[in-house]
Amino acid sequence: MMKLISIVVPVYNEEDNIRHFYEAICKVMQELPYDWELVFVDDGSRDRSWEILQEMEQSDSRVQPIQLSRNMGHQLALTCGMDYAEGDAVITMDGDMQHPPELLPVLIHEWEQGFEIVQTVRKTTEGVSWAKNFSSNGFYWLLNHISDTHIIEGGSDFRLMDAKVVRAFRHYREHVRFIRGMISEMGYRQTTIEFVAPPRFAGESKFSLKKMFRLAVDGVLAYSSFPLRFGLYVGMLCACISVLIFLHVLYVTYIGGDAERGWPTIIGCIVFFGGVQLMTLGIIGVYIGRIFEEVKRRPLYLVEREKPTARRRMREENQ
Ligand code: UDP
Numbered sequence: 001m002m003k004l005i006s007i008v009v010p011v012y013n014e015e016d017n018i019r020h021f022y023e024a025i026c027k028v029m030q031e032l033p034y035d036w037e038l039v040f041v042d043d044g045s046r047d048r049s050w051e052i053l054q055e056m057e058q059s060d061s062r063v064q065p066i067q068l069s070r071n072m073g074h075q076l077a078l079t080c081g082m083d084y085a086e087g088d089a090v091i092t093m094d095g096d097m098q099h100p101p102e103l104l105p106v107l108i109h110e111w112e113q114g115f116e117i118v119q120t121v122r123k124t125t126e127g128v129s130w131a132k133n134f135s136s137n138g139f140y141w142l143l144n145h146i147s148d149t150h151i152i153e154g155g156s157d158f159r160l161m162d163a164k165v166v167r168a169f170r171h172y173r174e175h176v177r178f179i180r181g182m183i184s185e186m187g188y189r190q191t192t193i194e195f196v197a198p199p200r201f202a203g204e205s206k207f208s209l210k211k212m213f214r215l216a217v218d219g220v221l222a223y224s225s226f227p228l229r230f231g232l233y234v235g236m237l238c239a240c241i242s243v244l245i246f247l248h249v250l251y252v253t254y255i256g257g258d259a260e261r262g263w264p265t266i267i268g269c270i271v272f273f274g275g276v277q278l279m280t281l282g283i284i285g286v287y288i289g290r291i292f293e294e295v296k297r298r299p300l301y302l303v304e305r306e307k308p309t310a311r312r313r314m315r316e317e318n319q
């Protein structure tokens with residue numbers, strides 16, 4: 001039995017892309033000594049995408065369409081596809097040709113070399129506005145400065161994962177998710193490959209500014225409890241400043257002589273109590289941060305090696 005490669009593709013209103021994408025995949029995959037399946041996750045499309053997928057399923061049993069009940073967003077569509085994919089390796093990619101299918105043999109080659117996660121990094125996107133590149137770079141800079149995980153700049157959701165990684169990933173059940181960060185934090189043997197993203201084959205980007213902003217906020221909030229601790233730091237700073245003000249008050253009262261009556265003391269008190277309040281808020285923030293980490297119910301550890309399951313043993317014996 002040949003090893004199976006699953007290709008997971010989220011689809012949202014891509015009627016003009018699907019067939020072209022499918023043909024490109026067929027062309028690339030027929031050169032490789034693997035069985036493959038194409039798991040399309042229709043993320044609540046309102047155009048003809050779902051009909052096209054069903055037609056394709058009729059004519060090619062390697063096409064496995066799944067339809068979500070409504071538009072759940074790219075990250076959840078990807079998650080759904082990874083839950084269903086059965087391959088020994090799972091590749092996630094976009095269906096608009098911006099993740100070039102010609103790169104599949106390269107990803108698979110790295111996997112054959114023993115890498116369990118092959119992450120691609122977008123160097124530049126052809127024909128993308130200066131503003132989009134700028135905001136994307138700024139976002140990664142911010143994220144890497146306030147969170148503990150390092151997330152590669154320009155990292156995309158075009159990657160190959162070994163079945164082991166996918167099985168582990170299924171234990172992560174948080175609702176708000178930023179898959180790039182989660183995968184990079186998982187460990188395992190990872191490597192990266194650079195590519196230049198071509199413009200979309202057809203249609204328009206489904207990521208409005210609003211959706212991109214939401215993804216960025218999700219990335220920051222899911223990867224960092226820094227915003228919650230912010231009050232603590234500002235509060236400590238205020239407390240220190242108030243001490244300086246009080247020292248000034250003591251100095252002008254007892255040594256300097258040239259005392260302005262009253263106001264430095266009042267300012268000192270305001271800064272001091274402001275600081276105390278912010279610190280208290282910050283402490284509450286720290287606890288909420290802990291609650292936040294716990295309610296995610298993430299797995300405590302991920303296993304690198306384990307006894308093969310019955311299904312996998314059978315598959316390997318049949319090879
Ligand atoms: N997509 C999705 N659900 C959404 C938005 C996008 O499944 O709510 C899919 C879309 O069909 C495409 C991929 O996610 O296959 C990437 O979207 P897009 O190309 O619009 O993003 P961009 O490349 O502009 O970042």
Ligand code: MG
Nearest residue numbers: 094096098200
């Ligand atoms: Mg795209």
